[in-house]
Amino acid sequence: MSERRTFPPVAEQMDIIRENAEEILPEEELVQKLERSYEKGIPLNVKLGCDPTSPDLHVGHSVVLTKLRQFQDLGHQAILIIGDFTAMIGDPSGRSKTRPPLSLEEARKRGQTYYEQASIILRSDRLHIVYNSEWLGKMTFDEVIRLTAHYTVAQMLEREDFAKRYKAGIPIGLHEFLYPLAQAMDSVAIRADVELGGTDQRFNLLVGRTIQEKYGQEPQVILTMPLLEGLDGREKMSKSLGNYIALTDPPEEMFGKVMSIPDELILKYYRLAVFAPAEQVAHLEKQLKEQRINPRDAKFQVAKALVRRYYGEEAAEAAAAHFERVFVKKAIPDDIPTVTVAPGTTVGLVELLTQHQLAASKSEARRLIQQRAVSVDGEKIVDIHATITVAHPVVIKVGKRRFLKLQPSA
RNA sequence: GGGUGGGUACCGAAGCGGUCAAACGGGGCAGACUGUAAAUCUGCUGGCACAUGCCUUCGGAGGUUCGAAUCCUCCCCCACCCA
Numbered sequence: 001m002s003e004r005r006t007f008p009p010v011a012e013q014m015d016i017i018r019e020n021a022e023e024i025l026p027e028e029e030l031v032q033k034l035e036r037s038y039e040k041g042i043p044l045n046v047k048l049g050c051d052p053t054s055p056d057l058h059v060g061h062s063v064v065l066t067k068l069r070q071f072q073d074l075g076h077q078a079i080l081i082i083g084d085f086t087a088m089i090g091d092p093s094g095r096s097k098t099r100p101p102l103s104l105e106e107a108r109k110r111g112q113t114y115y116e117q118a119s120i121i122l123r124s125d126r127l128h129i130v131y132n133s134e135w136l137g138k139m140t141f142d143e144v145i146r147l148t149a150h151y152t153v154a155q156m157l158e159r160e161d162f163a164k165r166y167k168a169g170i171p172i173g174l175h176e177f178l179y180p181l182a183q184a185m186d187s188v189a190i191r192a193d194v195e196l197g198g199t200d201q202r203f204n205l206l207v208g209r210t211i212q213e214k215y216g217q218e219p220q221v222i223l224t225m226p227l228l229e230g231l232d233g234r235e236k237m238s239k240s241l242g243n244y245i246a247l248t249d250p251p252e253e254m255f256g257k258v259m260s261i262p263d264e265l266i267l268k269y270y271r272l273a274v275f276a277p278a279e280q281v282a283h284l285e286k287q288l289k290e291q292r293i294n295p296r297d298a299k300f301q302v303a304k305a306l307v308r309r310y311y312g313e314e315a316a317e318a319a320a321a322h323f324e325r326v327f328v329k330k331a332i333p334d335d336i337p338t339v340t341v342a343p344g345t346t347v348g349l350v351e352l353l354t355q356h357q358l359a360a361s362k363s364e365a366r367r368l369i370q371q372r373a374v375s376v377d378g379e380k381i382v383d384i385h386a387t388i389t390v391a392h393p394v395v396i397k398v399g400k401r402r403f404l405k406l407q408p409s410a
Numbered sequence: 411g412g413g414u415g416g417g418u419a420c421c422g423a424a425g426c427g428g429u430c431a432a433a434c435g436g437g438g439c440a441g442a443c444u445g446u447a448a449a450u451c452u453g454c455u456g457g458c459a460c461a462u463g464c465c466u467u468c469g470g471a472g473g474u475u476c477g478a479a480u481c482c483u484c485c486c487c488c489a490c491c492c493a
Contacts, residue, residue: 169489232437233448242438260447296445303446327447364439367454371440384460399440400447 004041007075010034016070019278020063020271022199022224025206030221033193043077043126047192047220049183050118051083052110057117058244059273059306060237064196064225065121066275071194072126079190080118082111085133086182104133120247120310128190135189136182147181150214151207156180159203180204184211192220199224200236228272233262245273251307255319256327256401258303263295266302274305332395336403341390343408349374349386352406358398373399 007013013034017024024030037044048068050061057065072078087107108131115129139147156177157163165172180203187195187208195205202224209219227236230243237244245257261269266288271281284301287293300320308316325331339356341347350365352358353374359365366384368374374381375397376388388394394406 171488231447256447258447263446263448265448294445295448299446299448323446328445361457362459363457364455366460368440371454373440 005043005075006041007034007038007043010038013074016074017067017223019070020225020275021067022226023202024221024223026221029219030194030223033221037076037193043075044071044193045079045191046071046076047079047081047187047190047195048197049081049083049086049132049186049195050111050114052087052107052114055110055113055117056239056244057114057120057247058237058239059247060198060228060230060244061118062121062247063228063272064198065118067196067223067225069122072123075126077126077128078122079128079130079192080115080122081186081190082108082114082129082131083183083186084108084111084131085136086179086186087111104137108133117247130190132182132186132189136185139185144178147185147211148178150211151177151181153177180207181211184208187212187220188215188217191217193218194221194223196223196225198227198236200227226268226272228268229265231257231260233265245306247310251311251315251319252322252333254307254310255303255316255323258306259299259323259327261299263299266295266298270302270305274302274309276305327400330400332397332403336395336405338405338407340407340409344389344391345408346387346389349376349381349388350384352388352396352404353398356404358396358402358404368398 010031014031017030033044036042046068048064068078068080084104084107087110088104111131119127157166159180162172162176164170183204184207186192188211192208192212195208197205202222205220205222205224209222212219229235230237230241231245232241232243235241235243245254249257258269258273267281267285270276270284284293284298288295288298300323303323304316304320307319311319322333326333337356349369350362353365353368354360354362359368369381369384369386372380372382376386377395378397388396388406390406390408392408396404396406398404
């Protein structure tokens with residue numbers, strides 16, 4: 001922390017920082033902070049808090065993580081706060097439901113995974129990881145009371161999701177009011193200069209400013225990033241809604257998921273998930289608008305770009321080829337799960353589907369067969385009593401994307 | 411502490427003694443179609459057996475009844491209003 005760092009000129013930094021940002025509040029303060037940092041050679045503390053409730057990071061998280069990475073690349077100090085303590089509260093931001101709280105231990109464990117996955121995007125130098133139980137866990141009751149005295153119920157109810165829930169008669173746990181305050185204490189503890197978050201974090205981030213001031217610090221600047229809709233195109237991408245692309249999804253999966261987003265989201269994904277340069281986004285937008293490119297092809301391009309970002313060129317090509325093959329040409333992919341069985345074994349199709357997780361239950365397996373979703377070696381099977389004898393390799397297909405190969409053991 | 415309205419399948423929400431595995435919507439899955447795992451249309455959507463059948467489910471525990479998601483008792487939980 002002590003060695004002097006050099007930074008690009010402030011104007012240049014601001015251009016990068018503004019890229020894709022939804023809101024920077026207040027922008028002039030950020031410029032001042034940057035100027036001071038530039039002159040003194042001291043990096044800004046850029047905070048990102050994460051709630052380790054769901055250990056799987058997805059493309060939605062990547063939006064704000066990428067912004068943090070940009071700060072790192074500019075020479076600033078990223079501070080990733082693992083909210084192991086706050087996870088016990090369960091952040092209600094943007095949700096209309098109370099979240100199930102987590103034990104400290106469990107939160108720690110998930111925090112570790114979070115960190116591992118975040119480092120797919122972040123660089124490991126200029127990065128501090130801290131657990132907020134370190135300071136929040138030590139606060140005494142009277143310290144907590146003093147903290148809460150800085151805010152009023154009416155102020156808390158300004159937050160949209162609280163207000164909504166209150167109006168709708170949906171419970172709000174008292175502890176949930178403590179969440180923004182706890183998060184604000186994180187900013188105090190690490191002396192944050194800037195805090196990043198999604199737009200749904202706006203309120204919490206602003207509380208940080210107020211509280212920092214109350215504790216005698218210069219308030220942080222807040223920077224919010226747009227929220228990325230999930231695959232359904234309506235709800236925010238989230239694990240619990242299952243509409244997400246995980247950072248650890250294999251290339252083909254990633255590709256396919258992008259192909260399933262509604263057409264209207266193509267550009268947004270290009271911008272926020274791929275973080276493509278503004279000119280390229282503009283170019284694609286123009287092509288789409290003038291109908292010089294088929295939306296399918298545009299989506300194809302975005303899907304490829306996303307896979308390329310995480311897995312490189314080769315994987316991107318392969319994933320594209322796979323998609324082309326399986327979904328456009330409806331052929332069989334080259335690498336499908338294979339089970340070896342004793343040659344000549346005869347099994348009921350229904351049993352087979354359930355045994356290998358191609359169907360959740362026998363009833364479902366039957367339903368699938370009746371709905372003409374199951375084929376064996378390219379032949380639709382409609383008889384629920386069908387059996388299969390494995391004399392040579394047999395390929396079973398369920399729906400569009402579930403395959404299984406039965407291989408007689410040699 | 412008092413009052414009122416509630417707790418139904420993955421979610422929302424009807425049902426208020428048999429015709430209830432439970433309307434309807436969302437979600438999910440499948441099929442058709444297509445430029446895609448988009449959109450649209452159609453079907454399916456507790457489990458087991460499939461021939462009619464059986465089992466589990468409507469906050470929990472008991473009870474009434476030939477028969478309960480529906481009635482009664484106690485309990486737990488939630489919201490709102492009053493104090």
